[in-house]
Amino acid sequence: MGRAPCCEKMGLKRGPWTPEEDKILVAHIHSHGHSNWRALPKQAGESLRLTNASPPSSLSRRGVQGAQDPSLTSVFCAVFAGLLRCGKSCRLRWINYLRPDIKRGNFTDEEEQSIIQLHQLLGNRWSAIAARLPGRTDNEIKNVWHTHLKKRLDPSAQEQHQEAKKRKKPAAAARKREGKVKMRKLDALTAKAAPVLSSPERSVSSTLTESTSTASAAAEQHGNSGSSASASASVKEECFTSSEESEEFQIDESFWSETLSMPLDDINDVCMEPHDAFGKPAGADGGDMDYWLKVFMEGGGDDDDNNDGALDLPQV
DNA sequence: AACCCCGCCAACCGCGTAGAG
DNA sequence: CCTCTACGCGGTTGGCGGGGT
Known part of the structure; x- marks a missing residue:
């Protein structure tokens, strides 16, 4: 009962994530956290103000306020121009790939x-x-x-x-x-x-x-x-x-290089509240994107001399 | 050079369960 | 207590790339 529908049934995007989608997701999680995965894609879209395709009204509020259309009650997945992904997919992507503390590379x-x-x-x-x-x-x-x-x-x-x-x-x-x-x-x-x-x-x-x-x-x-x-x-x-x-936070380099090349303003001047995307206390150790960008600008680029492909980041 | 096979890994699927109403 | 929603987990799959033939 109450099983979340798979994305394809809602016409949501599946398959590999694009860098743009990653940016949207990360930016949103950094600013708002991920307390509600189900509503996240929609909120992420809103936070980006990608208003060229406003969400269907029958869907737009469902994730937050509950169902009105019985046919869609149990199958709400936010559909929005910014992130055509279901919350489940967002969660997976974040947990398995985008989380900043993920260690990449071979297992020792x-x-x-x-x-x-x-x-x-x-x-x-x-x-x-x-x-x-x-x-x-x-x-x-x-x-x-x-x-x-x-x-x-x-x-x-x-x-x-x-x-x-x-x-x-x-x-x-x-x-x-x-x-x-x-x-x-x-x-x-x-x-x-x-x-x-x-x-x-x-x-x-x-x-x-x-x-x-x-x-x-x-x-x-x-x-x-x-x-x-x-x-x-x-x-x-x-x-x-x-x-x-953890003293080391290792993030996929290409993702951040993409992110670095992205005009930050495009992300909705996302007020990067030190809101916890990782369950951290706000502010204490800097969960905001600016911090990570800074870290990578300072420490990035040396993927050749470092043998481990994972950046040694300054202690947080 | 082209094709085939295999290993790897990101993503999906579906179930179980906690919690809210 | 029951129903429904949402989340988290483990199993599985599909696509891609590299090496072999």
Whole structure:
């Protein structure tokens, strides 16, 4: 009941996000936060004042004030010129890609070990695992698990994998695994090498004990299925804490280069209130776009000499 | 040079659940 | 207590790029 409709049914855009859409979304989240994903696309559109296509009146207020048209009651997705995406898609994009504290690039050995150990403890609860790895998303961890780690751990699969590798050029295989990172995506220049685990102690040692006590305890309480909510809830708090304390914020470079080239005025002179887009206290550590722009103007551009493709940002 | 195969990863889908009315 | 809405999660898919033939 009450399931959100998929975007295509509402004629909303699907598929890869464009830099423009990213800008809109980021600008809006930075200024307004993301308390209501469902209404966000509409609000984002409004904040941009892209009034060349005003939202259908039957839709424009639905996200906030509730349904009037029964046929659309449960299928509201804001449609607006600025962001033709459903809230679900916006949320995914933000969480998996646009969040400023996301760490890009290959997983380090430490991170992989952490994932393996956490997976033994928590199973497929990727969000709980992600909560223990600052800067990594559940989606990313899930992908890494299925593409690398699972094969590595499963002997039979590993054999097959090794044989397959032997058949290929070893160097090519290695290069492919290590070097091929998101080069084809809209930025095509994000990660060039392994990033640094922002706080290894947290994510490896201390996190393990914590995860057993919180998430798995909750799992025991509620049984295996359906426990994810409570478990991940308890872990998630720590996730945010970790993010806040994280010393490194690594953002996709191309995104910010795009953003930098964009006339800021076009984003509605967005008053970048230090409103929390990340659940941070406003103002304290600067969640506003200006800050990030400044950071990248100061620190950006050196993607060659730095071996890790992730910018070392000043402490926030 | 062209085609094929495979791996990777961003995005989608659908379910479960919390919370509001 | 029931219904409905919205969110979050895990599983799955599809497209792209690189390497092999």
